[in-house]
Amino acid sequence: MMTTHTDVLPTEGGLGNTPLLAVDNLHVEFSTRQGVVKAVNGVSYDLYQGETLAVLGESGSGKSVTAQAIMGILDMPPARIPHGEIRFRGTDMLKLTDEARSQIRGQRIAMIFQDALSALNPVFTVGWQIGEMFRVHRGMSKRDAQKKAIELMDRVRIPAAKQRVHDYPHQFSGGMRQRIMIAMSIALDPEVLIADEPTTALDVTVQAQIMELLAELQRESNMGLILITHDLGVVADVADKIAVMYGGRIVEKALVHDVYRTPAHPYSKGLLDSIPRVDLKGQELYAIKGLPPNLLAMPPGCAFNPRCPYRQDNCVSEAPPLYEISHTRSSACHYWREVLDGSHE
Amino acid sequence: MGRYVIRRLLQAIPVLLGATFLIFAVVFALPGDPIGALAGDKRMDPAFAAVLREQYHLNDPLLLQYWHYISGVFQGDFGTTFSKVPVSELMAGKFQVTINLALTALVLEAVIGIGLGLWAALRQGKATDTAILAVTLLLISVPVLVTGFVLQLLLGVQLKKSTGIDFFPVAGAFDGWRSYLLPGFVLAGVSIAYLTRLTRTSLVETLRADYIRTAIAKGMPRRRVIGRHALRNALIPLITYLGADLGALMGGAIITETIFNLNGIGQQLYQSVYLREQPVVVGIVTILVLVYIVANLIVDLLYAVLDPRIRYE
Incomplete structure (x- = not known):
C-alpha cells in the first residue's frame, strides 16, 4: 500500500517499530465568547499499520476533535493547537506547510463522517463525487474517473453500480450512502482511515454490515483504521486496541479484549x-x-x-x-x- | 415535467382573470369622467359625448364592461385608447423600453450583487466585509429619488463635463444599451443591496455545511471547495430572488423612468391612470402579471436543474 509514498516522508527507524500515526500529547482548545474551551488535553495514541484502534467516548470527550486535528480540518481560529505533535510516519504534520499537508489529506489519510446524507454534496452525482478524487488528485479524465468510481462502488458492494453512479446522494438509502462515503475515502488507497462514528446514523442490521465492510477493506489494504465511536458494541469484533476518552483526556488504553474482560478505569x-x-x-x-x-x-x-x-x-x-x-x-x-x-x- | 408546466400555465388563468378584474374595477370606481376629460377645458357636445359613451360601452354595468373587454383580450384585442390608438401597439413600444431597462437592471443586480456578496462572505468579519455591508445599508436606506438624481448629476452631467466623454447618457433611450446603464443601476440599487446580503448569508451558511468539511477532508484545493462545492449550493436561493425580482423591476420602474426620461410602461401607466384609459391600464397590468407568472415558472424549473432533490411530475 505504501509503495509510491514511502520516499516522500522520511521514516525513523524500521517500519515495524515506527507507528504509522502517532498522536503525542495533543492539546486542542477553542476560543469562544464564554472563554477558552479545552477540548483535548494531552491525548496520545499510536496506530500501527494494519491495526484498528477504537477511540471510545461520549459527546464532548474530544474524540472527534482529535480526529479533525489529525486530518487538519479544524477551523483555526477558533481552534488552536498549543501543544503536541501528530506524527505521520515519523514526521510531525503540524509543522508541515499547508501545501504539504494537503498532499496527505484525503490521499494518505482519509476520513469517513457520521451522517453520510449531510456529508455528501446534494447537488452532484455520487459518481462525480467519487471520481473527483481521481480527477483532482490523479489528473484522470472524466471517463476514467467515472470508471474508477464504478469499480469502487462495486468494491463497497453497491448493487447495480454502473447505473447508480449517475444517481444523487438522496436517492440512496442510509447504508448505501455510507458505502459511498467509504468508497470515496478509500479511493486513493489511504494508509490511515479515520471513521468518525460511521454507523451511528444507521439502523442496527446495517451497522453490522458497514462494520464488516470496513474490517474487510482494512484487511485487504492493510491500512491503519481509527474507529471513533460511543458504541461499545460496535468495537468488540473489529478493533485491536481501544482508547477510552473522557473530558478531553484518555482515561484508559488497552487491548480490546482486556477492557471487555477487566476494565481498569471506573468510566470504562x-x-x-x-x-x-x-x-x-x-x-x-x-x-x-x-x-x-x-x-x-x-x-x-x-x-x-x-x-x-x-x-x-x-x-x-x-x-x-x-x-x-x-x-x-x-x-x-x-x-x-x-x-x-x-x-x- | 411537461405536464407540470401545463398545469402551472393553467393555474395562471384564474390568476390573470382575478388580477385583470380587480384592476378593471378599481379604474371603474375612479371618480371623474374620461369622455369629458377628452375635450380638455372646453365643454363637449352632449350628443357627441353620448355617442362616445355608447361606443366605449361606458353606460353598461361593470360586469358587462369587463366581459366586453376580456372577451376581446382572449381574441388578441386589447382595445383602443380614446384617441383610437390600438392598446397593443401602444404597449409594444413602451414595453420594449421597460424590458430593456429591467433586464439591464437584472444583469447589473446579478453581477454586482452576487459578486459583492461572495467577496463579503469570503472576507467574513474583515474590513472588506464590514465596508460592503455598510454600502448595502446605504443603498437600502436612500430612496431611488435621491440616488437617481445624484448619480445622474455626478456620473452623467459632471463626468461628461470634466472628461468630455459621454459615459452615461442621462436622458432618453437614444444611445442604445448605454442609455440603460445608469438608469438600470439606479433601478437595481436596492435589489443589489438585498442580493448582496442574501448572497453573503447563503455562502457563509453553505461553507458551514458538512459536505464542505467532506470536500476539505478529500484534500480538495480551497478554490475548488468554494467554487464548485459551495457555490453550486449557495446559488439556489439567489435564483429565486432574482426571478421574483424581474417582475418587481418591471413594475417598479416608474420613478426611474421619469428621472431618466425613458418612455416606458411606468410613465404610460401613470398617464393612463390619470386619463382613466381603462384598457391601457388593465392591458399593462395583465402583461405585468404574465411576466410575474412566467418568471416564477422559469425560476421553479431552474430550481430543479440546480437542485436534483427537486423533481416535478
Missing part, C-alpha cells in the same frame, strides 16, 4: 456495565450517574470524580496521570487496582 467499567445483557434481562439497566463535564468548567482533579463510585479525597485534589499497568495497558485512575479487582468479581 461504567460504560461496560451499561450495555444491556441477555443474562441480566429484567433487571434495571446500569447508568453512569451525573452528566458529562462542562468543558468550560472542568472539575478539579480527575474530571470523572463527580460521577465516580471509587472517588476518594485525592481524586479531587490531584489529577491522576496515565498509570502504566502493563506495556499494552494504562489507566488514568489513582485506584485502578481496586477497579481491576472489582471487575474480577
